[in-house]
Amino acid sequence: MAEVVLHDYWRSSASYRLRIALRLLGIEYRTVPVDLLTQGHKNPEFLKYNPQGLVPALEIDGLILTQSVAILEYLDETRPGYGLLPSDSIGRHRVRALSHVIAMDIHPICNLGVVRNIMDIATTHGEDANVARSEWMAKYIGSGLAGFEAMLAQTPTGDFCHGDRPGMADICLIPQLYNADRWGVDTSGFHKINVIAERCSALAAFENAHPDKCPQ
Template identity: 80%
Template sequence: MAEVVLYDYWRSSASYRLRIALGLLGIAYRTVPVDLLAGGHKSPAYRQHNPQGLVPALEIDGIMMTQSVAILEYLDETRPGQGLLPNDTLARQRVRALSHVIAMDIHPVCNLGVVRHVMDMATTHGEDPDAVRSEWMAKYIGSGLAGFEAMLAQGPEASQGDFCHGDRPGMADICLIPQLYNAHRWGVDTSGFKRINAIAERCSAIKAFENAHPDHCPR
C-alpha cells in the first residue's frame, strides 16, 4: 500500500482538520512540515504538490489531493462506515452546512494571507497592526461561531447526540475544533457558546483530537 503523506503546518486549521480525520480513521501517515512563516508554501517545490501554494496537501491512494473539506468528503466516500458524514441525505446537508460555516465563511477571511494584508493596510493608515489584527479576528471568528452555535440548535437532530450531529464526531466536529483553537489563540470570548464548549470537551477526550492538537505536531 502506498505511503500516506501529509504536507502540514502545525497551526493551519485546514491541516489540523486532516490530522483529526486521519486519526479517527486509523490511517497512518508521514508528516512533512511546511513552514508558512518562512514562505515554504510558496516555493516552486511545494507548488508541485499544491499549485495554490496553500496547506495542506495530502498524498493518499497514490494521488496528491488539496482542499481539506473536499479531502474529508473523499475519505468518507472511500472509507465507508466510518461516519465522517451521515448516510441520510438531509443529515448530510446539515453536517455540510455546519462545516461550511467554519471552512467557507470564517476560515477564508482569517487565514495568514488575508490577515497579513489587513495588517499592511493598517500600517499604511498609521494604525497599530497588532490591534487591528486582534479586532479583525475577534469580529469574524466570534460572529461565525455565534452563528454555528445557533445552527446547532436547529433541526430535529439538535437535541440528539453528544456531537455536532449524532453520537460520534464527524466532519462538522473536525472543522469546529481547529477553529475553536484559533478562537482561544486570539482571545475570542467563547464562554457563551454552551453547545460548542460541551462538544469541544467531549472531543478533547478522544485520542485522535488530542494527537492532532498543534502542541503535539512537528514544526
C-alpha cells in the same frame, strides 16, 4: 499499500482537520512539515503538490489531494464504516452546512494572508496593526461561531455536532476554536460548542492532532 503522506503546517486549521480525520479513521501517515512563515508553501518543490501554494496536500491512494473539506469527503466515500458524514441526505446537508460555516465563511477571511493585509492597511492609516488584527479576529471568528451555535440549537441530534460521534463538522470546529483561543476571542457564551469541544478533547484522535503535538 503506498505510504500516506500529509504535507502539513502545525498551526494550519485546514491541516489540523486532516490530522484529526486520519486519526479517527485509523490511517497511518507520515508528516512533511511546510513552514508557512518562511514561505515554504511558495517553494517550487511544494507547488508540485499544490499549485495554489496552500496546505494541506495529502498523498493517498496514488493521488495528491488538496482542499481539506474536499479531502474529508473523499475519505468518507473511500473509507466506509466510520462515517465522517451521515448516510442520509438531510444529515449530510446539515453536516456540510455546519462545516462550511467554519471552512468557507470564517477561515478564508481569518487566514494568514488576509490578516497580514489588514495589518498592512492599518499601519498605512497610522493605526496599531496588532489592535486591528485582534478586532478583526474577534468580529469574524466571534460572529461565525455565534451562527454555528445557533445552527446547532435548531436541530439537536446527539452528543456531537451531528449524532453521537464526531464527524466532519466537529473536525472543522475544533481547529477553529484553537484559533479563537489563540487570538483571544471570547467563546465563553457558546454553551453547545463548548460542550462538544470538551467531548472531542477527551478523544485521542483530537488530542493527538493538536498543534502542540505536531512537528514544526
